[in-house]
Amino acid sequence: MKVRIDPDVCVGHGRCYALAPEVFGADDHGHAVVLVERPEGEQADRARAAAANCPERAVVVEDDA
Numbered sequence: 001m002k003v004r005i006d007p008d009v010c011v012g013h014g015r016c017y018a019l020a021p022e023v024f025g026a027d028d029h030g031h032a033v034v035l036v037e038r039p040e041g042e043q044a045d046r047a048r049a050a051a052a053n054c055p056e057r058a059v060v061v062e063d064d065a
């Protein structure tokens with residue numbers, strides 16, 4: 001899997017980096033940045049939880065084909 005943030009819709013709630021702090025961080029404005037582009041194992045599980053809990057649907061999970 002691969003994760004990315006859609007910067008056009010991220011408003012900086014911070015739920016993603018609260019739920020998956022190893023995978024997502026914050027820039028100076030509180031908007032999310034990806035720290036680990038291809039999380040695995042428990043990090044991947046937490047990244048999926050972050051995607052499910054982002055109110056803006058700004059966390060994009062792309063599963064490998």
Ligand code: SF4
Pocket residue numbers: 005009010011012013014015016017030031032053054055056057058059
């Ligand atoms: S939870 Fe969504 S809107 Fe909030 S910082 Fe993370 S990606 Fe951005």
